[in-house]
């Protein structure tokens with residue numbers, strides 16, 4: 001396992017584990033997944049993963065409970081990251097919600113406490129007042145944000161009066177927005193970009209095609225899995241396979257290596273089974289050659305999916321089975 005080179009109380013592994021899937025029906029993994037989830041966590045620990053990401057929103061607290069129970073006594077050794085869903089995130093609410101998350105996780109302190117998304121009405125001045133007091137009493141280690149643009153990330157830092165260590169954003173080969181400003185800022189200021197959906201929810205695994213789309217409500221709502229986009233992705237997947245073959249690896253591992261190439265980026269893929277966790281952890285050790293990276297960039301640029309408003313009628317038709 002590799003780690004981010006930054007001064008943090010505990011080392012942060014380049015591959016973490018995302019746990020939205022834990023306790024969430026909308027991924028469609030069925031009742032047996034709760035047992036598998038615990039196995040995934042235990043295997044991640046064996047493999048040197050030190051970053052475990054959850055949120056109060058995931059399964060309405062179930063993800064935090066499952067993660068905390070699976071970590072057991074190892075909770076104190078790793079970086080446990082959770083998120084407050086910012087519904088009225090004024091200081092007293094932030095404090096009360098952190099206490100509730102810590103209780104569900106079974107921890108004395110949350111190593112990284114993140115604001116799940118920017119609140120359009122409540123300013124970060126108020127939210128960060130709550131975060132600062134949580135740090136002062138030791139219930140929160142580092143503060144993070146999620147889905148923030150650069151302006152608001154910096155504003156949050158000014159409001160906190162300390163570093164906001166990380167910004168968790170969607171980042172993969174086919175969602176490259178963070179390369180514009182968030183990643184350069186992280187590198188310059190000693191911060192971290194936490195890449196969520198680094199496999200584009202499994203699109204980049206190459207497992208799915210027009211005749212075999214994934215199940216579950218989450219991915220039924222994801223435009224990348226529209227038949228048209230699965231077809232448009234054929235060449236991109238072929239390039240991933242080509243690079244993967246040269247490393248005796250899988251397309252998913254190469255997709256992860258792509259985002260991890262940036263020193264201040266860590267990725268938190270979710271996993272439906274232990275074997276995926278193993279492969280994802282191993283991806284931290286893959287070094288892409290410059291020509292391989294260039295081929296991936298070119299293939300990703302050439303992929304033109306139907307997204308945004310244009311995808312909405314198609315998503316509705318797909319849901320209605322038409």
Ligand SMILES: NC(=O)c1ccc[n+]([C@@H]2O[C@H](COP(=O)([O-])OP(=O)(O)OC[C@H]3O[C@@H](n4cnc5c(N)ncnc54)[C@H](OP(=O)(O)O)[C@@H]3O)[C@@H](O)[C@H]2O)c1
Pocket residue numbers: 017018019020021053054116146147168169195196197198199200201202203205207214250252253268269270271272273275276277279280
């Ligand atoms: N802050 C936010 O707003 C936000 C938003 C979304 C996610 N997140 C966080 O980021 C984490 C990851 O994002 P995500 O779950 O949306 O997407 P992701 O990590 O890109 O995709 C996860 C899915 O990809 C498949 N997969 C994983 N490893 C694989 C491998 N080695 N080979 C083949 N397939 C593999 C699995 O699905 P199948 O096996 O079923 O195909 C898995 O459930 C979440 O768990 C959550 O913690 C945060």
